[in-house]
Amino acid sequence: MLPLHATEETLEHYALGLLEGGSLESFEEHLLTCEQCSRRVTEADQRIALMRKALTEVEYSRWLEEKRHPGSKVKVMPKVNGQSAGN
DSSP states (O other): OSSSSOOHHHHHHHHHHHOOOOHHHHHHHHHHHHHHHHHHHHHHHHHHHHHHSSOOOHHHHHHHHHHTTOOOOOOOEEOOOOTTTTT
């Protein structure tokens, strides 16, 4: 069960599409009745949109991969004409 209001981490994960399963369902139910958290999700969405605009595709992909797998050394190859550059 989530606390009274979402943490910044939960908001960020939700806005990035990283919440899954029961956490996602619980949070979405909470958003239906919590104006404060709904507003904070909108703000998080706006911050993420600004970050996406500011970062190149490769920089954003690396940043998102680090969020998904902290400490990983995964290398993200840019896409050229819809194909991975390594293909």
